[in-house]
Structure formats: structure tokens, C-alpha cells
Amino acid sequence: MIIKEYSSLIDQLKPLVMEEHFQELFEQLTAGESSSDRFLIKMELNRLATRCTRNIDLRDKTELPWEEVLVDQQKHFLDVPAKAILLESMSLYQQHYTLGVYEEVINSHKRRRESLRLAASAKTKQVLDSPFFMPLKILGSYFNRNEERMHYSLKVDIHYQNQNYAVNSTDISVSGIRLKLPKNHALSLQAKVKLFLVELINDGVADEIKQGVEYQVVQIESTANADFVSFKRLDAMPALSELLEQLLQTYKGRYKIDVSDVLNTATGLGLERQYLPHFPHLAVFTTKKEQQWHLSYLLLSQENQSILNDFVDQNDINQLPAMLTHARIDRLLKAPQDIRQQLFICFSHNANGKLFFYSATLWELEQQQLLNLFLGFGARKTSFRIYRVNPYAIDHQIPYKASVLPLESSDYSPEVTEQLTQLQHCLIVQDLTNEQARRLYQARLDAENANALKVFAQVKINAHQIQQVAMEFSERRMEARFAFKTLVHIRQGDINAKAISQDISGRGMQLNLDDVLEFNTDEPLLLSFPKLQPLAGKVMLVEMPYKLVRSRRNNQSLHLVAIMGHEPHMGVAFLKKLIEANKEKLQKLTENNAEAKELAEALKNLMMRSLPGVLWFVEKTINNAKLSCLAATTTKHLLTNIFDNFPQGIDLSAMLGDGVLKRDFLDPVRTMNPDYEMDFFEVFISKPATGSLTCLQPRIIGDINAQLNYIVKAQQQGQFYALRIYRSAAHKPDMAYIRREIEYMRPHAPQKVKELEDMLWQVIGLGEILDISSEVLLRYPALPSKQN
Template sequence: MKSLVQTSDFDQMFTMLTSDLPKSKQFLLKMELKRLAQPCDYFIDLRGHVDGDVKPFPFQGKTHYMDEQAIKIFEQGIKQYGTFTLGLYEEVMNTDNNYRVMHRKETEQRIRKALNASESELEPEQQAEPTNQHQARFFQFASYINRIEERMNYSITVEVMLDDGKKYSAQTTDISVQGCKLKLAKAIDVELNSNLGIFFRELEQEYTLDRQTPIRYKVLEVSPLDSKYQQLRLKRLDGTSEQDIEFSNFLDKFIRGNKRRYKLNLDNTLDAVVIKGYEQFFVPRMSALAVFVSVHEGKSNPQCVLTTENSRPSFHYFQDELQRSVLPQVLNAKRLKQLLQQPSTQRSSQLFCFTHASKGKLYFYSATAQELAEQPELSALFLGFGASKKSWKVFQLSLQPTSLKFSQLQFQIPGTTAKEQTKGSPHLLDGYLKNLRFIVSMADISSEQSNSWYQQIRFDKAQLSQLNRFAHAKLAKLPFCEAIPVKYVNLRFEARYLYKTTVELFDSAQQALPQSFSRDFSPNGMQIESMLPLHINKGDIVRLNLPDLQKISNKYTLSHLPYEVMAVSKSGTIMNLKALSTDEGHAGKQFFQLLIQNNRSKLTVAEEPVKHPGLAPALRNMYVKALDSFPFYIHRKGIRYDLKAVAAGSQLNSLHLLLQQLNADKEHLIIEPLIKHNAVSLHFANQLKNMKRQDPPTTYELYIQLSDNWQQQPEQGFRCNYDYEFSTEPEKQAFFQQAIASGSLVLAYKIWLSRTGRPDSDYISQELDYISQYAIHKAKMIEEELWSVVGVGELIDITDEVLLRFAIPPEQRAEQHQMRQHRITG
């Protein structure tokens, strides 16, 4: 009846078709039909609301944005209604691929299942199903598999001859000049590392190859395919005969001529580009300070630090009044030896620190958990007094070995050489990197909540002089430890342009400051330099005039512009300013936007100088290889937020080992326990929505309780709670006390959640270009996957610190440590 509403015989047809309905229902139905037939002038914009490619769709002078499914419904509705009506609008906004509709249907389905079946009515396999639903892709950083040559997917029948002279028929799955993969009957016994020969009968017949002897191969891997077949990975043995060389030349030409027809095997390139893509999200947002320790002539020394926006405050914390790093004193040889004496999988500790300012000098005090355990009479004194200081910090230390060979983790595109892909010579850095032996990761795990527990510790003030044994002496000369910032992509949300112009500066009291000049500008800020030191601090509000720029603008008033001081140089002559938002709009911001828009080709982009070309990427390679934290990634698709990827370095975190025990799939981890109580879809998602890329990370703590039967009954035996689920701090302590009293193993983790910026496309451009030549759809899928990442998290084990913080007795802490060794880390 929708198409009849506007016709003259609608009432007659309606009465005839609804004669069996009550009058009340007839009335409601007619009103609804007339409502749906009302003309509509709404714009339709489905961008970000549907699972489909949205494109412009002009209609009667307006441009709507719809995908193919919506366009089909819209065109059918126009034929049915005769015009754009409210009913048609509602149909288009409620298509099956609309995220809102999909979410509602999923919710209704879950409710329906809950109402129709109780848990006791389900079969055991069905009860285990929810645990297996939430899996995250698992991959290891820096695990690139290089191929020196291209491998083509090519299936032909070959004849395999074993060492005993017996011959069998087999099928190739891919082939390269120096290797191939075969599908062979499982019943045939083939030993690893044995040699065999292959006759390529089909190639010989088709291309008239005259071979009397087989091509010799070595068996590198034997793996089952299914119940009937096994797969052999073979490497060709060196052949120096004229026939072998001739066959190599034939294969090379054959693959080059047919690789677009049969398609190349891109598995290793696809894996590498995904791993590199996720690496470039994590490293610029890592929260732990990576300290690189060199060993030369038997002496250790922190040589440099890899810093990010998140970890830079930790580096500044360990600088004295002369801006010298005291890390060589804090990470001294004795403490490094303590860490090295622990098992290779557990080289970690806690570092407790505070500072004391006196007569213009800054004194540092620090102690490790092991040092306090060796001097229990001073433990309460150090922790209680130190926590009363504003400078109190707790760091989680972790030590991992490293080597120069890890500095050049370069993925090699098949058919090229590493030299073709590497900019500059990595050998120039060898002198700087050759003595690096260890990486100490220092994660700041302190918080107001945790500090409050240490502040409750009672101590004898009369013994404060005893703390001098934890003080670091003031040295006239300290070994130099420099900060190397991560260099991936320009992470600023807008470009800065070099430009020098006069700036008249006024402080908050409207007092004129020494005349300054701009060094660079962007719409939202600028950097200025003064001839004399400016007595301005970070956070101050200043106002400035731009007299020279005012001469070229009559549209904007470039005087008394409010800016916030974001940073001041040590000399006090250089300041970074950020435009303050006003109700009327910031005239300076509007002016610079227009200036950049009209003069972009004439302006010079400000590039940050690089002190050691290639050093930051080399240190980054070494760090991701030694990483022992638990990176994870949150993707957004429409309105849904999901934890879809988890990463690891060469050293697995205790949580990796724990989750691996829930399933045997090496490529995925079951993350069901971590996302209980809608942690990702609600709490993390709401946090990320309110964050910007440049915001500091939000921190959480995750507490896990494992009972003896947690592997058999993970739903009951694997209990996870986030810190925000507890209303008070004593409730957290009670959780640990009760869990330990029941004989359960307890674990605690610190989480840093950061908003990501755009992917660094340049970092993976070569790999994507290569993939696009042969499988452009796969390259697009990878780009879509990486562009959907909106959040990156880092998780580290802080169990020992939490047990100490909540005053768990030493004997119970030792018991928990042994239990953790037995159940998880081994």
C-alpha cells in the first residue's frame, strides 16, 4: 500500500485490504502509511556508519553519501513512492550492513539465547564456545623472513627420487630457482636433512628440456598437510654442471615471464609488512625508557637512551641541576650484576627513587627491591620517608641482552639486496653500537594511589641519616648518557614552517618583554627566540603582537594574541607557544591558516635536525628484538572497538605464557579473560574517544587470580579485575589477601593506553608497492587494517611491586613467586 498513499483510490483500497482488522488497528496503520509517505528533505550521509564503500550520490540538487546497498534501496524506493519520502529515508538508514543495526541484532540474539537456554542445558562443547570467541592475532616483532628470490605459486606433477632409488609422484605448490615446496603422500617416509632428486617431467616435455639426471634438493622441513599428504620444503643443492646452470637460467626466465599469470607467493612479504606496520605504531608510544648499556674493558656504562613522547619525562627525572644524566650512577655495575644473576626469563626488579634539593643542588636517592630486602631494618625508613617526597618514583626494571647484529633488522624484498633498500651506510654506526651489550627497560609504575600505600609506612625520623648509604655522590664529572629520540614519522598533527618576523611580547601583567623573533609557526602555535633570557615558565599565558605581519593583513587583528607557554629552553631565550582558544576565535590561528593555504609552495617546512643519522632506527631495531612487555592494539570499525592484535619481542611476557596455555594456536591468543566486563568495548573505547594523539597515556592496573583448576575451568578459575572496578584502595588489598589465603596465584599488570596517530606509510611503502604489483587487493586490506588502529597499549608485569605495596608478608610473597615459576614461567 506504500505506493498507493498518494493516489485517489487509496481509501477504497485500504478499506478493502484491511476489512478484517479492528477499527483501532486500521486507524494506526493508515496514520503510519501517511507518515511514511511524507516528503523528506534530509541529507543522507552514511560515511562511517555502514560496512561498505560510501560514495557521493547526487539527487535533485543535493548530494547524498551512500554505499551500493543503500543506493539500490534508494532507487527502488523512488520507484515505489514516486519521490523521496520519510519512509524511504528510514529504509536507507536501516540497511543490514549499518553498524547500528548490526549491533542491535547481535544484542537481540544474545538476549534471545540467554532466555531460551540456561547454562545447564548446554553441552560441554557449547559451554566452552564463548571462551574461544575472542581471539587476537599474535605476532613477534622483528620476525621477518627474508627471501633472496621470488617464489611463484605453481602446481605441476613431478617425479621424486629418494636416495634408495625409489621414485614417487608428487605435486609442487610453489617454486623458485633455489627451492620449492612439494605435496607428497604421507605414507612415504622422508627424513629431515636428507637429499632427494626431482625430475620436472611436465616442464621437460613442454619446453623440450633434455635432462638425464634429476635436480638435487635438501629437505629442510617436513610438515603434515592433512590425513593423506605431507609437505616438504626443499632447498636446491649447489649444482655447477652446465646442465644445472642451464636449468637455473630457464627457471629464472620462466618465473619472470609467468609470475603475473600464476601469482607470486607473497606470504613472507605480507607477514613482514604487517609486523613492521604494528611496530611503527608501538615504538613511538612506548612508555618504558630504553637504556642501552655498553661494556668496554670490563666496565659497564649507560651509553644512550631511546626516548619517546611518553618516556621522555622519565629521562628528565634522572637529570641533575646541571642537566646531566645520573643514570650511570643509578644503573651501576652492582645493580646490573644483580639482574644478570637472575634466570634469563626473570631479570627484573623494582627501583625506588626520590630526590632532595639543597643549596641549589639536586641529590638523588635510590634503592632496588633486592637491596632493601638485604637491609630490612632500613626498608620501612626508605619507603616511608621517600614516599613523603613529591619526587617519589617507582620504576620497574627489566634487563635484556642485545648485540650489534640486531641493529640492522632489515626486511629484504625478494629479488633485491639489502643495500638497495637501506639509505646510507649502516657500517658508519658500528663504532657507536659495537660495545652495546644490554638494554635496561625502566617503566615508571608509580601513581597517586600506589604512593598513598607507601606513605602509610611508619618510620623513625631519628634514623634519617641512615639513608645516606642510598644517596648518589655528587661527582665533578659524570659519564655522558645522551637521549636519542625515536624517529619514525613527523608525529606532529600539523606541519611547522620556518619564518622570521618581529614579535612584541607581553607577560600576564601586560609588562613588555624583550623584543623577540619567530623561528617557525603553525596554525596552532609558534616558536620564538629572544635576544635576552625571558623569565617565563611553562604554563604561563603571554600575549603578543605581530607588527610586520599586521601590515599585510586588514582582515585580522594581530595584536594581544593569547598564547600558552608549552616549553622554555635551558637558556630561557627560546619558547614554544600554543594558541589559546577564545569565544570569538583566535585571530592568529585564522591568519596563519590562510597564510599557509595561499603560500604553501613558498614556505619551508621545519625539519628537526638529526644528530646521528641512522642511530635512532638502529636502536629501535635492537629494542623491539629485546622487548619483554605485552603490546596490544585496539581497532575501530564503525562504532565498534575491538582488541584484535597482540605482539611480543623475543622474550615472552608472563601474560603471553599464561594466555598461550588456553589454546594451541601459535598465530592467535585467546583474550577472553582480558576483555571481560566490556573493558575494551566500553571503558577503553570511551577513553580513546576523548583522547588526542599527543595526550599522555592513560594508565590502568589489571589484577588476575588463578585457581588450581583454571585450565580445566577458565570461566571460574581465571578471574580478571581492573583497578577501576574497585571503589576503594583497601578493596584491592582485600582482593589479594583473600586470593592468596585461598591458595590462588595472583598476578598484577600495569597498562598504558595511548591514542595512535596516522600510520607511517613511508616506513612500509616499499613492501606495499611490491605487494600491489601482484595482489593489490591484499595491499588494500593491509592498509585498511593499519588505518583502523586507534589505540595502542603496553602491559608489564608488576606483581612483585603490588605484593610489596599491599603489605603482603615476605613468606607469602616468596610462596607466590615459587607458584608463578611452577605454573607460568617454568
């Protein structure tokens, strides 16, 4: 086009177009051009100099703050760059608002936005290609359908709030449809819309659908370039249902059944199965009777029983309900985000063979002005613990079953459903205790009388109040376990030790040692039961071989299983008789694998709706290993407040760079034993209001004073966070856990099934990222109180 060829000349002539001698200057500057070209150039200059009546409104088109700008009684809404261009352009036309000014403002705004888009796209690509970028998987909340869906492209018009979208479906069922929408759509979850199924309307197959069909948004999946929105039908038009049923049956052999939802569910279930045996927290479920809160169930895994043991007295009675009293639960539920109600500080005192338990919330200690005394005195006890309790309301509108395949029932048995409907909240009890911080708490002990702490003594509970339910896969023993305490002598080579049993089964037991000792896991431990010997008669309960399966709490908690040989094992024979003779008296900690399966699964599903932390998984590669993904129960979690977020995941380069990924994540999990409990390290994070955030481990920051200075500076410049990074090796995948989903998908998507199986077999490590900022701030008394 000729005008574009002369753009530089036109730009040169713009400042002269309104001058008195413009014609003379124009003739001089265009003397070498043809008459036709000179005519077109002059017409363009006159057009640009024409007064303009169009208003410029960038309020919904800019990411920057805007202001109202008044020019010749015309209102414009401009951001700072656009205002600068407006003023600069008007100077070319003797301060008049012309069409040339309008176009320059609009075009410069478009160029600036395009430049930002390209820069953001380049940054996104760079981040996505980084080994520190982690995609996010959603656990616990899976989208289930009771009908089969088929991949089918259908033209659809969406009418919503005076806006129309012409889109195509990706798949369809009788009661729902999934559409691909541009990113700038205005739909949200639960929004009700009217869909016009254009092709079906044009075919005239059902007159009822010409007025549109009512649908509701039930799920939105975001990608970089589009959103995939799932809808469910709200109408009850039999003609449309019959039509869609015929459509699906007609094309069933030609189009593939869509299994994307089942695949997402199976992926989530496979990852949660890897994590749950290592679940370190205690899930407790509440009911309300006669206006009083009660604890009804607690859910056991392999690694949370140490929390349970902290509350078992000398009579094997669980004292946890005496800590989580009605008053404390009530205050917590009224202020669920108040860290002062969430934090519990506890210890127990042994006097003449009797255990006395003490507990207080941070709020109670502040009210009584006994915080320093309680922390300083309690930290001198080996039983000192700091717990955080997060409450989550149970939504009974969501099906209790996590995975429901098409044509399956979404309900459990009436008996289990009745029990579940009584539950109101799930309390997640997290042990935030760090032994390395104990001396910081001990230093807070003042000269006050410790008798003042009697007000926090727990009321003694003399009977079991909570039903304990074990996750089906978490119990490796083939028999039920029972709470039972007795003295045990241990010998291995030159090592002799005394321990107290915590629980027993016919073939195994859990012991607690008084001292920290290192046993060789390749050699048997020889156990003797001196207190039980009088009950055994002629059977000698002396130096019976047991294998160390795993240890916890710095090797002070041992899990043992009997080593069976050709001769009868005296310990196994005696313990089986002891359990059989006292079944009515002993508290059963777990059922055997066939019992309480439905209830355990349902409670697990409720717990998985709201995990307090973010999980991470490590996959092995051909040459090494990589951090493969994060997993959480919601798209908004603690990491989204700290790190850069993208629709595809989170950029963790600030935390994983400088060799941290290999040194502290990949290498450790490759050498760990999956039967041992997770260990952890801590990370302190400074997120300034402007600038880059820093992530450092306390040992790298330096001594106590250096850590304190780091925290104070972080709070002054922005925000301070502290994270606990749990880590462990992963067990081999349990494919039976997702067998139903795999069998459903295999005929329709065998390649996807193989990819899922390969992915789960590649997982060699996992962990959890937990926010411990509140506990870390409690360690340093010099810090101003910010626990609210």
C-alpha cells in the same frame, strides 16, 4: 554388510560364546534367521572369541597418564579409560584376552579421542567467533629474503630422522622453499633435512639432486589444520641453482611472485609505527669497555622523555648512569629473571637548589634491611619512582635491518654498523609508579633514622655520558631540541603559574609545573621569561603566545609550540639566537630530522626485538569499533601464561567480558587525543589450579583489605597476576613508513596492498598490556616476600 545388520544380536551373544551350552542358546536366539546369515554370525562370534597375541600400546596415542597392564604374560600400556574397557570386555569372554577384547579397547579409544577432537573443535570455533578472541601479530622479528619467491606447487619428499613426508610446495626460490606439512610433523626450527624434489628428479634434469638436497628449517607458521614450513638451501650445487633460476624465469609471467613475507613485514611495521610515538619506556643500550659496563645510547620517543627528565639535575646533566652502575648491571645480567635485581626504587632531594639522587634495587634494600625506610621516606617525595629494568641480549647474527626486500642490501653504512657491533644489551626501563599506591608506601615509614639512606646516594656525574637518539618520526618539531632550564611565568585568563623549562627549540619548549593546573587547550598560553629578560636588551620577553600541544604527568608536564602571526614572535627570535650563540655549551637532545636517521632506525629495530609488554589495537567498524588484534615480539609472552591459547591467537573473554571491552577499551580511546600520553588502569587476576580465572580491577575488588584478601586467596589457590593496561587514541597512519614494501607488493598483489592500507586507516586506538605483579606485591607489606 550383514554383520553390521546383526551387531545388536552379536553383542547379545558375546557373553554366551564360551558357555558350555552356547550352541543350544545360539539356535534358539537365531531361529528366525536364514542358514547363511546364521553361518556368518557364528563365524564372527568365533573370530571375536579367538585368543589374541597383539599388544596394545597407547603411550604415544593418549593425552592421559598411562600404566603397564599385564594380562596372560602380555604387557599392555593403557590409560585409565582403556584399562576399564579392557577389564569390562574380558568379563564377556570368561577373563580371556581375545580379538574381541582387543578391538573393543582400540575402537573405544578411537571413539573417545574423536569425541574430544569434536568437542575441542566446537570450543575452538566458539572461541574464534567470539569478540574477545584476539589474533596475534609478531613485531620486530621479520623474515626477510634476498630473492624473489614464486608460487609454485612441486611434489617434495622430506627425509628427517627416519621419517618420510610426501608434501607439496607453496612457493619456491633459488635458495629456499616453503612446504605445507601436516600438524603431526616432527620438524623444529634449525632442523636439517633432506628434500627430494620429486618432479625434477623424474624429469632427469639434474643428476646431482637424485641423492636429495640439504635444507634447513628457518620458519614455521602454524594454522588450525597445517603448518607452513620455510627452508633454506645448505648445498652449493651450481646445476640446481641454474635449474631453479631457469624454472623461475620460465614461469615468471605465468605464476605470481609470492609477497606473503613482505606483507607480514609491512603489517608489522605499520602497527609498530602506530605504537612507537606512544612508547612509554626508555630503551638504553650497553657496551663493555675494560671489563666495565657502560650506557652508550638511549632511544627517545614522544612519551618516554618524562623518564629521562627524572634523572636530569640542575645542570642539565643526565644522572641515569649513576643509577645503572656497572655492579648493578652485572648482577642483573647474571640473574636476568630475578625481580629483586630488576626493580629499582628512586627519588631525588632538593637542597639549596641542588638535586641529590637516591636509588636502590630491591635486592640491595633487602640486604641492608632498609626496604620499609626507603619506600616510606621516598614515597613522601614527588620524585618517588619505581622502575623495572628488563635486559635483552643483542644477537648480532640477525641482520640489523628489520625489513629487507629482495635484491636489497641487509647492511647499514659501515660507520653505523661499526657502532652497532659494540652494543651488547638493550635495557628496557619501565616506570611502574602508580600515584594511587603512593600512600601504601608512605605507610611503611618506620622510626629509623633517614640518614641511614645515605648509602644509596648516587655518585654525582658532571659530564654527559649517554648519547641520546630520537626516533625519526617521534620528534614533531622541525628543529633540534636542547636541554635548558629557566623560570617561565604562564598566564591564561585568571590562571597564573610558574614553571621550569626542561628543553627548548627555536619554536617550542617543554615545561614542568610545580602545581597541577587545568589549562584550556583552545586558548593561547602567554609566556614570560623573567630570568632571560636581562639578556634580551630592548626585546620584551613578556606574554608571548604559545599553544599547548599536549600535557603529561597529570598536567604537570606541558609541551608548547609558538603561535606565529603576522608580526615576529619575540620568543622564537630570542631562543634561536640563544641556541645559536651557545650551541657548543647546550646539550643537544635530538638531531634534526635529517640527522642520525640510520642509527635511530637501527636502535629502534634492536629494541623492537624484545618488547616487555603485549600491544593491542582497536579498529573502527561501520557501526562501532572492535578490538582487532594483539601484537608481541614473540609467540610466548605474559598473556600465554594466563589465558587460553590457540594457534590462531588468545581468548581474552575472562578479562574483556561483562562490558569491560566497551567500557574500558573501546569507548575511552574514541574520546582521547592522540597527542596526549597514554593513561592506564590495572587488573588483578586470580588463576586457580582448577577452575576459571577471575579478572577484576582493584576499585571493583574494594578497599585495601579486600585487595589484600584477593591476592592472598589467589596465591593460595594458584597464581596471582597484576596487569597494567595502557590505552591511547591512534594517530593517522604514516604510509611513508612502509612505502618501499607497498611499492614492491603493488604490481604483484594490489588487492592485498589495498586491504593493508584499509586496515591501517581503520586503527583508531591502541595500548599495551604490561606485567606489574612484582610492583603490586611490593605495595602490601603484609604479604609474604615472593620477589624472586
